[in-house]
Amino acid sequence: MLLKSLVLCFVLMSSRAFSHGVEGAGALKEGLSYAVVADFHLRSASQGPSDSVWSIPGFLMGGEATPMGKGLNIGEGSLSTVYKLGDMFTTARLEQHGNARGVELSNLSLGYFLTDSLYFELGQLTSLAATYQRRSPFQDSHVSIPVVYDVFWGRHYTDRGLRFVWQGASASCGVELWTGDRFPAAQNDEGNGAGDIFCHMGLTHDSWEFLGEAFVFVGDSDRRQDDRYEGGHSHGVQTEDIPQSFFTGTVEVFGVSAQPKYKLNQNYHFGVHAEIQQLQMEGDLLLDTRQTEIESKLQSLWVESFFQFDQTTFSLRYQHLRYKNDLFGNGAEPITEALGIGGVGDPIRRSIALRHSFDKNLQAKLEWQDNSAAFYREEVVLLGISWKYLGHIEAPL
C-alpha cells in the first residue's frame, strides 16, 4: 500500500497542469483571521445502544469517536483564529466536540515561513494527513461523520508535534512528527511517537477540477486504552461495563483519495469522491489479566457522487469497512469476545443527503442512512444545520 501511495504522489506531482491552489498556511492574510462555526443536528436514533460501549464490530476504537444520541446533538462549536505577522503566524482553536465534552483548546500552534513556499508549525495540531480530519461540518455534504474517521482515527488525529510543509501553486506536501499521545498511537512510558507524510494536490482544466491526496502514518502505541468514556464522558454507560483493554504495538495507516469534479455550467456541477484507507496494527492486547497477540489489517472504501445545482447539493455516499484480525495465545478467545472484535461481517453504510446553502454562512442538510456499521442494522434520518462566520482584522493589532 505504501508503494501505491508513492505511485499516486509521483504520477500526480509530475503533472505541470496545476492551477488550483490548495488550502493551507500559505493563503494566510496579514492580521487576525477568525472563524466561528456552530453545527447541530437531530438524529432519529442513537448511534448504537445508549447503555453500552459503542463500537463497530471487528474494530478496536478509541480517541474521540463517541456516539451521537437520539435527538439533538452538537456536531461542532468552534472558534478558530490565525494571527499572521510577517513570516510568523500563530493559530488557536477553541472547540466543543460532541455532546458531553466541555470546550477545550484543541489547537494552539506557532509557525514560521522559512521561504515563501516552506513553513514549519509547532504545537498542538490536527494532522494534515487524511484531510477530512480538518474538515468542518460546514464543508461536508453529509451530516454524519465518515465512519472510517471514527474507526481509524478516533474522529481526528490531534496531538503535540511539529510539521514542515512545502506549498506549491497547486500542491502541498509535508512531514509531521508527533509525540504519539493520541489514538491510534499512545505515548505513555515507552511509546516512540508517531509521524506521517502527505501530499495534497488540486488542479483545474477547462471544466474539470481535481483534488487528490496520499498519506502514510506510522505510530507506536504503549498500552493504548479506549478512553472515550473516561473523564466524565461516560455517556450514560456504567464505567464498570467498559472493558479496559490495552494495546501495545505499531500502527500504520495508508490512504489515497481522489475528487474529480465537472462543471456543466456556472450553476450545475457533478463530482465523485473516492477514498481508500488501510490500517495495519501488530502487537499485544491486554484485558484484565489476559493477553493475546494481535495482527490486524483493516480497510476502508468511501465512494461518493454528488450533483450540485445552484445552492443545493444532492449526494450518494457508500462506505465499506473490512477487517482481518488474527489473535494468538491463551487469552485470544475471551479477549475477542469481550472487546467485540469477532465481528459480524462487513460494516457498510449507505446514505443519501441533500444540502442547501441559504447564503454563504448558513446551510441545512437532510440525510438518510442505511447503516450496518453497528451491532444491528438500522436506518437513521438526520437533519442538520450549520452556521459559520469568517472575519478578518488587518494587522498589526
Added chain:
Amino acid sequence: MLIKFVIAVIVVLSLGLGGCLEKSETRVDGASTGGDGFAWGLTESIPFPQVPEDNPMSEEKFQLGRHLFYDVRLSGNGTQSCASCHQQSLAFSDGLALAIGSTGEVHPRNSQPLVNIAYNSSLTWANSSLRHLEQQILIPLFGENPVEQGLNDDNIEEVLQILRNDSEYSSLFLAAFPDAQTLFTVEQIVDALSIFVRGLISFNSPYDRFLAGETDAISASAIRGRDLFFSERLECFHCHGGYNFSDSTFDETMAFIEMPFHNTGLFNIDGKGSYPSDNRGLMDVTNNADDMGRFRAVTLRNIEVTAPYMHDGTMASLEEVLEFYSAGGRNVTSGPNSGDGRASPLKSGFVTGFDISDAEKQDVLSFLRSLTDNEFLQNPRFANPWE
C-alpha cells in the same frame, strides 16, 4: 492532461481495490490445552484452569487422590481424613465455625469449601505465596500450628506402610504413576490429592442453566436479586464477580496473576483497623501493615450450604452476612476485640454499606441460593469410595 490524471486515479484506486481483503474475518488461535483430555465437565463458556506442568491431570491420579482424600489412615493417629473438614454435602466445608484437627486442636480459621479450587489465584484465606495445591496440601498433612492431620517425620513411615499393606492402593498407585521407580511416596500422595481437589468442579447451578438459556431455571426473585448483586448500590460483584464469583480467579486464558485481598471491616480493635493478633489476614504472611485484615474473596458458588461464614466463622447465616455488608462493616461492642469495623481506615472501598429493603434482601438471598449446584453436592464421582 486531464486524461492523464483520470487514468492515474483509476490506476491507483484499482490497485488499492485489488489489494482489498476478500471478506471480514477474525481468526482466533486460542492455544487451549483442551484440558489435557481430563474429564473436567466444563461447559463451553468456562475456560480450562491452569495446571502445573509437573503434575498433569489424569483420571488415575484423580481416583487415587479420591481414595486418599477420604482415608482417615492418612493422619498421625488414624482418625482424620481431608474429608473430615471437607464434606461433599456441604460443598466440601464442615459446618463448623472453626476447624478442629486430628488431635483436637482448634484451627483459627473456618474450613473453606473446596469448590473450583483449580481456579483460585491463591490458596487458603490469606496467603499470597500459595499458588499451587501441591504446596498447600502439605500444610493440612504436616502442619504443626495448628495440627490438622498430624503427619510428621516420626509417623509418616508408619502411615505409608499402612497404605502399602492395602492391595487396593497398590493398584491405584501403579495406575497413577506407571513410570515411577518407587511407589507410595509423599510426593505422589500430594500430587494425587492435588489432582482430586483440582477436579472438584461446580458449574451446574440453576443460575448456570439460566445463563445457558433455561429461562425458568431460577425464580423471578432470584433474577431481581441478580440485578441487585451486580449493581453499584450493593457492590457485591466487584469482589465476587466473574464466572467463579470471586475476583481471585485464574485460568488458562490469563497471563497475569492477580491476587486481590480485601479488608471487609470485621474488626477495628484499636481504631486503626487492627484484627485479632492470631488472625490478621494477609499481614501474617507479608508483615505489611496495609495488609491487616485482608482476606481472599471466596467463591459464592454453593455458598448456601457452607455456613458459617467469614474467615473466623462468626456469621451463622447468609442473612447475617447481608446485614453485615449492608451496615458497611461490623461493630463489636464488647470483649477484647471490641471496636467499630465500619470505621476501619483499612476497610475496602467497596464495603461502604447500603440501604436494602426486606424484600430486596430476600431477592439477593434467592439469587445466592440459585448458585447451589446440587449435582456437585451429590456427584458420585466426588463421593467417598470407601463406602
